[in-house]
Amino acid sequence: MPRRNHISPQTRTVLAALVVQPQAWRYGYDLSKETGLKSGTLYPLLIRLADDGLLETEWRQPLQPGRPPRHAYRLTAAGIALAQVRAQEATSTGTQEATT
Amino acid sequence: MSFAQKLAKFLADLAARLLPANRHAWGEAMRQEVRAIESAPDALAFAGGCLWAALCERITVMKAIVFTGRLVVGLVTALYGVMFLVMMVNGLTGQAVQPVQPWIVVWVAAMGFSDLAAAAGLVFWKPKLFWTAFVLAALPSLGLTVFGLATRSDMFLRFAWPFVPLALLAGAALFLAWLERGSRRPIAA
Numbered sequence: 001m002p003r004r005n006h007i008s009p010q011t012r013t014v015l016a017a018l019v020v021q022p023q024a025w026r027y028g029y030d031l032s033k034e035t036g037l038k039s040g041t042l043y044p045l046l047i048r049l050a051d052d053g054l055l056e057t058e059w060r061q062p063l064q065p066g067r068p069p070r071h072a073y074r075l076t077a078a079g080i081a082l083a084q085v086r087a088q089e090a091t092s093t094g095t096q097e098a099t100t
Numbered sequence: 101m102s103f104a105q106k107l108a109k110f111l112a113d114l115a116a117r118l119l120p121a122n123r124h125a126w127g128e129a130m131r132q133e134v135r136a137i138e139s140a141p142d143a144l145a146f147a148g149g150c151l152w153a154a155l156c157e158r159i160t161v162m163k164a165i166v167f168t169g170r171l172v173v174g175l176v177t178a179l180y181g182v183m184f185l186v187m188m189v190n191g192l193t194g195q196a197v198q199p200v201q202p203w204i205v206v207w208v209a210a211m212g213f214s215d216l217a218a219a220a221g222l223v224f225w226k227p228k229l230f231w232t233a234f235v236l237a238a239l240p241s242l243g244l245t246v247f248g249l250a251t252r253s254d255m256f257l258r259f260a261w262p263f264v265p266l267a268l269l270a271g272a273a274l275f276l277a278w279l280e281r282g283s284r285r286p287i288a289a
Contacts, residue, residue, distance in 0.1 A: 001251030028133045028148060039130070039149030044156055047126055057125070063138075070136055 010037055012086055018055075018075045019083035025060055025072035029058060054079035082093050104140035111147035115154035120161045127154065149213060166280045173225035173272045180265060181215030184208045208242045211262060222273055225280075238266055 007015075013035045017027060032042050049055035055074060060072040075083060101109075112134035116127030130150040136145040191205040198234075214237030221230030241262045248256025 009260050026127065027136070029142075031105050032146065032149075038152075039133075039146045040156070041149070041154035043126065043130065043150060045155040047123065047157070056183050057129075068132045071125070 007086065008045075010035075010041055010047070011045055013037065014042065014049070015075070015079070015086055016051060017084035017091070018073070019087065020081055022075050022080050025074050027060075027070050030072070042086055049079065054082060102140045104144045108134050108137075108143035108147035110139070111144070111151050115147070115150040118151070118154040118158055120158060123157055126157075130154070162279065166276050169272070169276050169279070170222050170225060173269065174219040174277070177215050177222060178219035178268055181219060182211045184212030184215060188212055205261065207240045207244065211237055218269065222269075222276075227277070234266065234270060234273075238263070241266075 013036070014031065017031060017035050028039065028042060028046070031037075031046075032039055035042070037045075046055060050057055050073075055073055056076050057070050059069045060071050111135070114201045116124075116131045116288055119127040124280045130147075134143050134147045134150065137146055185208075188199075188205055188208040192209065213261075217233035218237060221227070221233055241259050244256045244259040245263075250253070
């Protein structure tokens, strides 16, 4: 798994959104709405995650006939591991801040 | 299809075209995603973001091209400098094919060290270092050429040849600096 010691808050947000249902394929527009990230921020993030082997992509056929196929995304095993580590870090940081 | 949807489609198509060839799948993903959005304002906003993302990706590629260009030209310049330094050493140790005048050794040394400094300035892009080294490389040849013209001496005029590689080096440096400036302006990318 590539080292990602310094990941941006936006990347954390995307990882957190994707790890909720790790097996589900997600679309760009849905992720944008869920995370509140604009597509101009979201797509470069998705591209970097895919380049690092943290995200897998697939063209999914639409359920409704006549609609275009869409590019879908979900985390790889490495991506899920990273997202879980980051989520734990965020939780422990939040707990520490709450106790101080 | 409303005007906003047509505009969104146009922007998404433009984004797909702007993306570098190795990102073709992502361009197609953006195009299809915009087509799948039913709300026209949402599609327009999403397509605008895709265009921005495509421009950013293109700029990243441009930066890589500029860096590679500087590295290649810098290495050629460094080798050119090393060639002069080898000539200098041969002149000093008496290994040259013909006996060498001391002023030629000084000229060769000036060219060698200046070219090495110019190569470092180019690769790490320190404009002051690069242009100072460039001037220091050009001055000895310029002095000899002017002296040759004043005294009508063919021998001194022969030292004008380094102006050709120096002109190529300056041209490459200016071109790469222009590319880099362009890569900082998204609208011009």
